[in-house]
Amino acid sequence: MKRNAKVSTAVIRRLPRYYRHLSELQRTGMVRISSNALGKSMGLTASQIRQDLFCFGEFGQQGYGYKVDSLKEEIGEILGINRGHTLIVLGTGNLGRAIIQNFQFSSNGFHLLAAFDINPGVVGTQIAGVPVYHADELEDFIAAHPVSVGMLTVPIMAAQTMCDRLVNAGVRGIWNFTNHELAIRREDVVVESVHFSDSLLALSYMISQREPAAGAETEEELE
């Protein structure tokens, strides 16, 4: 991979893992690490790590390795953690509420501005300090506050409509937790989906591989 060439999604998907592992190393007080040691702890080759970093610049020192602190900072910079990104939540059902209450938006570089819902029982309240507005106010809010990302935790029936409204209002990205495959026309808006069911089905496949096939016990009779 030549530097400045288009970075592959494989590399992009590893960047947050690097960031997470480096944060962990930092917490344990480790000051420096070699590509070899980092690779071993992450299940990657040293070569791959150096190749990945090579896409973005030079972050190490020959004969020494990488300073944990500064490599973490650099990767955070690449990921856009210091860009002041903002986020709003669409849908404060169980999942939306759970993520608002538990997820560390700020340590991932996002400022959670507000949530939106249509349920009169929650509109006007706060969830973990985050104000909940009526969905009717969405466009006005975005016009008044720059919003980088809209997080979708609405019922699947409302997903595409709310997505369209977010895109039209000018958000840069959609963080989609619904099971709907969102259709986006604009080239400059990115969708990132968290599909729980894809994840569980992949796990289902993997554990099924080491099991006797369903109904295999009857094979004996057939022989």
Add this chain to the structure above:
Amino acid sequence: MKRNAKVSTAVIRRLPRYYRHLSELQRTGMVRISSNALGKSMGLTASQIRQDLFCFGEFGQQGYGYKVDSLKEEIGEILGINRGHTLIVLGTGNLGRAIIQNFQFSSNGFHLLAAFDINPGVVGTQIAGVPVYHADELEDFIAAHPVSVGMLTVPIMAAQTMCDRLVNAGVRGIWNFTNHELAIRREDVVVESVHFSDSLLALSYMISQREPAAGAETEEELE
């Protein structure tokens, strides 16, 4: 990819997407589909789809394409949806509760048996009809009921301990929602992690690419 050769993770990750798209097509009443049309709707090439399916067998008819119903069934079979997999939930905080209440376990081939917690306020209650037991009872429960997968929605501090207990008790897979990178010794136990922060950081990277760099507006002054 030769048939019966080891199936790559890239293929495994696409299988649930096929399943999801075929379910969607089925819902819209579509009876047959060609690899070409399916590819177009999923953003894949027809070649890739046929190559993927070739790993597992022959599911289409020359000159006709694939029957949506039966291809969905076949892929479900490959994913292990009909194997009677079972699941328990560890940790009934916001996230655990949200997933218990919202996620369609049964349509993904899993039977949700029970949840476990240590909070006296929830132990002994039910969540969406699922009984909540004390974590102390975990091993006894698994000994009495075959459990395929343990879902981890515990606080990060408890993640590794509960993971170890699940593995020792004999589960086949861990569905990990904590931010902890679980260490597993046994070769025959699979971990599948849903890392919200990896997902959001990847999105952060993608939206940052099309923005002026942070502080770019000062460059003018430097020239």
Add this chain to the structure above:
DNA sequence: TAGATTGTTAATCGATTAACAATC
């Protein structure tokens, strides 16, 4: 039958790994 589309092999492309000079 003719047209369409699969199953499957071969070709291409891209990602990972290996190698090593540069250098701390």
Add this chain to the structure above:
DNA sequence: TAGATTGTTAATCGATTAACAATC
């Protein structure tokens, strides 16, 4: 200095795409 480890190019490996005979 000698040893270690990076940055970077080259080699290898694997995944995707192309091609086409088989056949519905």
